[in-house]
Each structure stands twice: as structure tokens, then as C-alpha cells.
Amino acid sequence: MQIVFCSSLCIFLTLLSHRVSSEGHASIPPRGWNSYDSFCWTISEQEYLQSAEIISNRLHPHGYEYAVVDYLWYRRKVPGAYPDSLGFDVIDEWGRMIPDPDRWPSSKDGKGFTEIANKVHSLGLKFGIHVMRGISTQAVNANTPILDITTGAAYEESGRQWTAKDIGIKERACAWMQNGFMSVNTKLGAGRAFLKSLYVQYAEWGVDFVKHDCVFGDDLDLDEITFVSEVLKELDRPILYSLSPGTGVTPAMAKKVNGLVNMYRITGDDWDTWGDVVSHFDITRDFSTANMVGATGLMGKSWPDLDMLPLGWLTDQGSNEGPHRNCNLTLDEQKTQTTLWSMAKSPLMFGGDVRNIDDATYGLITNPTLLEINSFSSNNLEFPYITSANSFKKEDQLSTLQSGRHLTDGRPPQTPSLSLTSCADVRAIGWSVEALDQDPKQICWREKLSNKHQAPFCLYKRESHVASDEDIGYQQQYQGKFHLLATGRSEFCLHASPKRKITSKEQSRGSFSPCRRDANQLWEFNPNGTLANSYSSQCATMNSLKAKNVISTGVRSWIATGRKGEIYLAFFNLNAEKTVISASISDLAKALPGKNLNGASCKANEIWSGKDFGIISQSISTPVEIHGAALFVLNCVAA
Numbered sequence: 001m002q003i004v005f006c007s008s009l010c011i012f013l014t015l016l017s018h019r020v021s022s023e024g025h026a027s028i029p030p031r032g033w034n035s036y037d038s039f040c041w042t043i044s045e046q047e048y049l050q051s052a053e054i055i056s057n058r059l060h061p062h063g064y065e066y067a068v069v070d071y072l073w074y075r076r077k078v079p080g081a082y083p084d085s086l087g088f089d090v091i092d093e094w095g096r097m098i099p100d101p102d103r104w105p106s107s108k109d110g111k112g113f114t115e116i117a118n119k120v121h122s123l124g125l126k127f128g129i130h131v132m133r134g135i136s137t138q139a140v141n142a143n144t145p146i147l148d149i150t151t152g153a154a155y156e157e158s159g160r161q162w163t164a165k166d167i168g169i170k171e172r173a174c175a176w177m178q179n180g181f182m183s184v185n186t187k188l189g190a191g192r193a194f195l196k197s198l199y200v201q202y203a204e205w206g207v208d209f210v211k212h213d214c215v216f217g218d219d220l221d222l223d224e225i226t227f228v229s230e231v232l233k234e235l236d237r238p239i240l241y242s243l244s245p246g247t248g249v250t251p252a253m254a255k256k257v258n259g260l261v262n263m264y265r266i267t268g269d270d271w272d273t274w275g276d277v278v279s280h281f282d283i284t285r286d287f288s289t290a291n292m293v294g295a296t297g298l299m300g301k302s303w304p305d306l307d308m309l310p311l312g313w314l315t316d317q318g319s320n321e322g323p324h325r326n327c328n329l330t331l332d333e334q335k336t337q338t339t340l341w342s343m344a345k346s347p348l349m350f351g352g353d354v355r356n357i358d359d360a361t362y363g364l365i366t367n368p369t370l371l372e373i374n375s376f377s378s379n380n381l382e383f384p385y386i387t388s389a390n391s392f393k394k395e396d397q398l399s400t401l402q403s404g405r406h407l408t409d410g411r412p413p414q415t416p417s418l419s420l421t422s423c424a425d426v427r428a429i430g431w432s433v434e435a436l437d438q439d440p441k442q443i444c445w446r447e448k449l450s451n452k453h454q455a456p457f458c459l460y461k462r463e464s465h466v467a468s469d470e471d472i473g474y475q476q477q478y479q480g481k482f483h484l485l486a487t488g489r490s491e492f493c494l495h496a497s498p499k500r501k502i503t504s505k506e507q508s509r510g511s512f513s514p515c516r517r518d519a520n521q522l523w524e525f526n527p528n529g530t531l532a533n534s535y536s537s538q539c540a541t542m543n544s545l546k547a548k549n550v551i552s553t554g555v556r557s558w559i560a561t562g563r564k565g566e567i568y569l570a571f572f573n574l575n576a577e578k579t580v581i582s583a584s585i586s587d588l589a590k591a592l593p594g595k596n597l598n599g600a601s602c603k604a605n606e607i608w609s610g611k612d613f614g615i616i617s618q619s620i621s622t623p624v625e626i627h628g629a630a631l632f633v634l635n636c637v638a639a
Contacts (some may be wrong), residue, residue, distance in 0.1 A: 013488055024299030024425045026262040028375045030347045032066025032128065032209070037271075037310045037351025038323040041072035041083060043196065045104045047322070047355075049119060054354045056123035059468075062366045063375065064350065066209050066240075067120055068128030076100050083318055086137060086179035094147040095139030095164045096198055097131075102534050117206030128209030128240075133174055133221055135194060140168040140182065146190045147197040155193045162190035171478065171519040172221070172535060175495070181214065186223040195224065196231050201568050203237040216243040216264055217497065218420060220536045222256060229260035229298055240307065242347075245269060248538070249283075251290035258295050258302040270307035271317060272328040274627060277337050278574055280306055281556050284344040285382040293345050293380060305347050309338065312352025312361040323353040331360060332628035335608055336572055337472050338364045339629040342374040343558040343570050346380040369633065376563045382568065383559040385587040389580040409585040420496060420538040428539035429529040434458065443484060443525060445542045459484040459494060459543060475530065481534055483515055483520040493521040496533040496540070555581050555624075559591045567592065567634040569601070573624035581630070582621035588634075599639030609630040 032056050035043045052067045071147050074090045074097035075081055081088040090100050092110075099107035113129065120127040143163045146155040154161045159445040167190050184191040202210060212228065215221040224264050225243065243257065246265030248579035257264060270276050287293060294301050311334055313323045329337065341348060350365050364370075409475045421428050435441040444458040462483045484494040493515040515521065520535035530539040556572040567588060571581040589597040604620055606614035608631055613620065624630050 001185040003599030007466065014397055025238065025298055026303060027301055029294075029303045029345050030066060030209075030240060030242075030263060030349075031064045031371075031374075032126070032248065033064060033354060034068040034128075034211075034308050034349045034351055036070035036130075036615050037308050037314050038312075038322070038353040039070070040317070040319045041070065041075060042077055042320060042322055043069065043073075043103075044077075045106060045116065048116070051354050052120050052123055052125060054357075056125055058357075058362070059350070059354065059366070061122055062347075062372060064365075064370075065124075066126050066128045066349070066356065068209055068211060068349070069460055070211070071130040071132065071213065072101050073097075073104065073129065077103055082320055084177050084179050087135060091093055091136065091139050091142070091144070093144065094197060095135060095142065095194070096147075096201060097136060112201065113205040113207065117208075118373060123205065125572050126208035126240075127206060128211065129207055130211045130213060130244075131198070131202075132177070132184050133212070133214040133219070133224060134172075135164055135168050135185040136181050137168075137173070137179055140164045140170070146194045147198050148193055149200050155190050159190050162188075162193075164194075167191040167194055169519075171517060171522070173518065174217055175520050175535065177214065183221055183224060186227050192227060193197075195227055199228060199231045199235065199239070203235045203239060205238075207239060208237075209240045209242065211242045211244055213244045216249065216257065217246045217253075217268075218248040218536050219245065219536070220253065220538065222537070223255055225260055226301050244305075246305070246307070248420050248536075250421060250425075251287055251292055251536075252425060254287070254292055254304065255290075258292060258297060260298055261302055262297045262300060263305045265302045265307060267307055269317060270310060272310040272314065273334055274329065277329070277333060277340075277627075280340060280344075281382075281572070281574075284340065284346075286423045288344065288381050294537070303345065303347055305349075306344065307351045308351035309341065309350045309365065311337075311349075311364065312358060313356040314352055323356065327352070327361075330627065332625045334361075334601060336627060338367070338370055339570050339631050340572065342370040342560070343377075343560055343568065345374055345377070345380055348374060367607070372562070373568050377560040377568060378563075379592055380558065380560040381591050383557040383583070383588075383591050385556045385590060386555060386571065386581055386583045388555045388582070404589055418494075418540055418542060420533065420536060421541050422525075423530050423532055423537070423539040425539070425541070427541045428531070430542070431525065431529050431531045431540070433461070433525060443523075443531060460487060460490070477520055478519070478534060478612055481524050483521055484523055485515070486512055489513050492521070495520045496523075496536055496538070555579060557581070557583065559588065561592060562593075562633075565635075567632075567636060569593075569620070569632040569634060571622065571624050571630040571632075573626065576626055578623055578625055580617055580621060580623045584619045585617060585636070588636075596638050597636060600636045601639070602634040602636035605633050607633065 048069060055064060057066050076088045090098050092098050098112055098387060101108045117127040143165045146162050148155040167184045167188055169183045171186055174181045184194055186192055191610050215225055232241055241261045243261050243264040245268055247268040249266045266287060267280060292304055297471040311327050314325055315328055357406050401483050403585060430445050432444055432446055434444050442458040442460045444456040446456045462485055486492055492512040495513050522534040524532045532539050553575050558570045560568040573579045585597055585600060585602060589595045601615050622630050
């Protein structure tokens with residue numbers, strides 16, 4: 001059953017190659033391996049090349065073509081070094097990150113990743129690296145000169161040489177790696193010259209894929225994304241462009257960047273917890289409804305990215321050690337995750353240690369039906385017309401699913417919480433300035449109060465303090481901006497971006513931290529009633545979010561069309577009990593443009609059980625395990 005749609009591997013790979021070459025960048029969702037889930041930042045050259053050889057032998061025949069080194073490949077692995085440490089990175093004379101020669105010995109003598117990339121290419125794979133926003137704090141502290149790649153010498157403009165301190169914006173340090181990196185001023189010729197020198201060097205090394213981090217979601221830096229995209233268009237070497245992370249991403253935000261990139265994260269870091277898996281259902285629905293799946297991208301297409309698949313042998317996030325534990329998800333939960341990733345057409349980036357891959361994990365990530373759906377299906381959408389046999393009445397269940405709401409199984413009601421959205425979003429309008437008897441003033445949210453006697457949510461406004469007169473640029477850039485405090489005398493300010501790489505279930509937008517001169521703590525009130533943040537250029541709003549630690553329950557479903565006319569129908573059971581999920585054959589056409597299924601009969605096969613359901617004409621129904629999935633392939637003939 002599992003080879004129906006991939007009876008010849010050669011045919012599949014030929015089609016894959018044809019689609020990529022004839023339609024440009026990322027004509028289908030990219031597929032590969034990323035080192036982060038299994039090695040965090042500690043991977044070495046030997047470990048990476050061992051992995052690449054296995055990927056070439058075991059995963060490349062199934063379309064996995066990228067082998068990506070994740071973050072901090074330039075950090076020395078010595079005592080005191082960890083993800084947000086300062087002073088342990090290897091940089092060249094121009095302030096650019098270069099591989100740590102102790103971990104990457106082939107990089108010595110200025111070779112960078114050239115030899116690694118050549119070996120990866122010889123294995124039939126493509127080489128990828130992770131990079132951070134802007135420029136490193138270490139380079140700014142060292143005040144390194146800026147390379148002008150057109151002359152090969154230090155960048156000069158207006159009669160002087162420019163340095164790292166001229167272009168680094170300390171107030172826009174990466175929120176979750178404060179000691180690591182900061183934005184550069186792309187309005188300066190020197191800032192643009194520095195960024196261009198980075199990507200020209202990556203192309204010279206033989207890089208095929210760049211994962212650009214701390215520039216999207218709550219960390220949005222549209223100026224840098226736009227300029228990097230322009231640079232990539234000019235390079236002789238094609239480089240696939242990926243954005244990360246994705247905390248706080250909406251379709252409206254993604255529409256600002258999707259044409260500039262090839263894939264972009266729409267969630268926070270995904271790890272092997274059921275809460276993380278569940279959190280992806282709503283956002284995938286929203287992006288497919290907004291027609292963002294496979295939209296126009298950089299020299300090709302772009303794809304919403306649900307993050308790596310944390311399956312198999314893993315490490316822990318933020319760890320200073322390599323793989324040492326098994327995935328915490330049950331096999332049914334892993335089936336749910338891989339089925340959703342495929343139905344939503346997310347890039348498939350496996351994160352487990354390929355040197356220690358078990359048969360069950362290998363079977364999941366190479367399942368031919370999942371790979372066929374991920375690459376070649378169309379009309380991929382959430383399918384709301386399902387019923388289930390559980391503790392909820394069927395009519396209530398159907399109504400809830402059609403409205404797009406999650407079921408909470410009697411848990412506490414929703415409570416309001418701060419979050420960020422586009423400043424063009426009407427949900428951001430509702431803030432007002434309240435004058436008090438004494439300074440400071442208050443900024444209050446008064447929109448949509450449940451009753452007129454309800455007290456509004458208010459924050460105390462305080463003008464941003466400048467540490468000294470030496471940074472006049474700071475005063476000019478953030479003139480009129482202010483801090484927001486929880487109380488009039490508090491020294492804790494509202495910040496608008498997560499302080500670390502967090503999982504999607506731990507998003508902490510709208511939290512407080514000690515006040516400092518930092519753009520993610522600076523706000524501006526606009527006359528239209530919006531409250532804009534200087535770091536992300538997004539606006540604050542009040543949302544009704546679920547009570548803390550409430551995990552959604554209920555059932556969900558997705559539908560898609562195969563390239564041979566077959567219908568893919570996935571059932572997902574988010575309940576903590578086995579649940580029977582059903583769908584009417586006549587309802588399938590509601591989600592499939594031009595499909596006439598009135599009186600149709602369908603031959604049905606379910607992938608995970610391998611069960612042949614024979615010919616069905618009225619409805620399809622099956623029990624689905626706790627947190628599990630069922631995936632049907634339907635071949636229907638109209639009456």
C-alpha cells in the first residue's frame with residue numbers, strides 16, 4: 001500500500017529535479033536535515049560529515065537534499081561558552097563570522113566552509129548554514145573595519161573609513177541573544193556593504209541554503225530581510241532563503257516578506273511536546289486560508305514553515321551537549337505531527353540524529369504517501385465538516401469546528417492578554433492616553449470592554465532615559481518614544497519580544513523585564529489609537545487567550561487533492577481519549593473546487609493502519625487513537 005504513489009524512486013527524483021530546475025527556487029517545499037534538534041550548537045565537522053553521508057545514502061533517495069548546520073558554528077566550544085555568552089566567537093578582520101577551526105579544522109587558513117561544501121556537493125546534497133541578524137556584538141566591541149567587496153579594502157565614504165561601531169544598532173540587539181547580535185543600519189552605505197560582504201562570502205564558500213534568524217515574527221527586521229533578498233538576487237550562486245523564528249507571525253506580516261524569501265517560520269521553536277504539536281493547527285489553517293502556501297517567493301515560491309521535525313534521537317534546547325535522549329512524543333503523536341506537516345505542505349526538515357535513526361522514525365519521514373502529499377498535492381485546507389463520537393454532542397462539535405474554535409473540555413474560560421499584531425490590523429486600535437494628576441501619564445486599552453464598569457488595562461508612560469550624552473544618535477532615533485511600566489514607580493518595563501528561543505506554547509509577548517535602553521522596550525502612541533513598538537514595528541493589542549497551560553482538545557481534519565485526482569483526507573484526534581471521527585462523502589466537495597461527488601462512490605485506503613475500507617458511498621468513519629491521526633486516500637467515481 002505504501003508504494004502506490006511512489007512506485008519508482010527514480011521517477012520521483014526525476015520529477016523533483018525537473019520541478020526545481022524548471023520552476024525556480026523552492027518550487028516544492030524544501031526538504032532536508034538541520035542539526036539543531038540533535039546537536040544544539042555543538043556539532044563538529046566530523047559529526048556533520050558523518051551525518052551528511054548518511055543523509056546522502058538513506059534520505060536523499062526520498063528527496064531530502066539540504067544538510068544544514070544550525071547556529072553558532074563560529075563559537076569556540078570551551079568552558080564558559082553557551083548560546084548567549086559573549087567573547088567566544090571566531091571573526092575575521094572584517095568582523096564576519098568564520099567557522100571555529102577547532103570544531104571545523106578544514107576551515108583553517110581562511111577556507112571557511114569551502115571544503116565542507118565541496119564534500120557535501122560530492123554526496124549529491126546541498127549545503128546550508130544558519131546565520132544571525134546584522135552584526136555580532138563582538139565585532140562592534142572590536143570596532144572592526146567594513147569590507148568593501150568591490151575594492152577588497154576597507155569601506156570608505158564621505159572621506160573616512162567606516163567601522164562596526166558606525167553601523168551596529170545596539171538598541172536593536174537580538175531579543176533572545178542580547179550578547180550575540182544586533183541589527184545594522186541599512187540606510188548607511190557601510191551597513192549595506194557589511195551585509196553584502198557576508199552573503200558574497202557565503203556564496204564563495206559554496207552555501208546553497210541560508211537560515212536567517214532573529215529577523216522575523218516578534219523580531220521582524222524588514223529592512224535587513226529586504227536588502228539581503230536583493231543581494232541574493234545578484235549573486236551568481238543561487239541560495240535558498242529561509243527566515244526564523246516565527247513567534248507572533250500572522251498572514252498579514254508574512255505577506256510583507258513572502259515574495260522576498262523561500263520559506264519562513266510561522267511558529268516559535270517546535271519541540272517534542274504534545275502542546276507544541278497542537279499549537280500548530282490554528283496557524284496552519286490561517287495560512288492556508290490566506291493562500292500563502294506555495295505563494296510567489298524569491299526567484300520561485302515561498303512556503304510557511306512549521307519548524308524542524310523533532311523526532312528520533314535528540315538533545316535539549318539551549319543545551320551544550322549533543323544528542324542524548326529519545327523523542328518524548330508517542331508514536332501516535334509523531335504520526336499526527338508528520339501528517340499535519342505534509343497536509344499543510346510545510347518544508348520537511350528532520351531534526352533527529354541521523355546516525356542513530358530507528359526504524360519507526362525512518363518509516364515516518366520516508367513514508368511515500370506523506371512525501372507525495374507534501375510535494376505534489378493541491379487545494380490543501382482544513383476540512384471542518386466532520387463529526388465525532390466523544391463527550392460532546394455532535395451538533396456542538398460540528399458548530400465548534402466550523403467556527404475554527406478549539407474545544408476546551410470544560411476548562412477555565414478565556415482571559416485577556418497582551419500580544420502583537422500588524423499596525424494596520426484593526427485589532428490594534430483601542431489605546432488612549434490618560435492624563436493623571438501627576439506624571440507619569442497612563443496608556444490604557446479601552447476597546448471592547450465586556451461592561452462599562454470594567455476597569456481598563458493600563459500601563460504607566462515614562463519618557464525613555466538616556467544613559468549619557470555620548471549617544472546622540474540614540475536620542476535622535478528614538479525621540480518621542482517611551483517606556484511602559486506596570487506601576488508608576490516600577491523599574492520593570494514592557495518588552496515586545498521573547499527573551500530566548502522559546503517553544504510555540506511558551507510565547508511570552510507582553511511580559512516585563514528590567515528597564516534599559518533597548519528598542520524592544522520603546523513604544524510610540526499614534527493618533528489613530530495604536531501603540532507601536534520600536535523593535536518589531538508591530539503594534540500591541542489585547543487578545544482573549546486561553547488560560548495558562550490549557551491544551552486544546554477536540555478533533556480536526558485536513559483535505560487535499562492529489563495530482564492524479566485522488567483525495568487525501570486526514571483526521572486528527574486531539575482528545576485524551578480514543579475518538580470515532582466521521583465525514584460525509586457529499587461534504588468533501590465543499591472544500592474541493594469543481595469536484596462533483598453527489599452520489600459518488602470512493603475506494604478508500606487508510607495509510608497508518610494499512611486498512612482497505614473497500615468502496616464507500618455515504619460516509620467514512622474510523623476510530624482514531626489518543627492524539628493520533630488517520631490518513632485516507634480516496635479514489636472517487638461520480639455516479
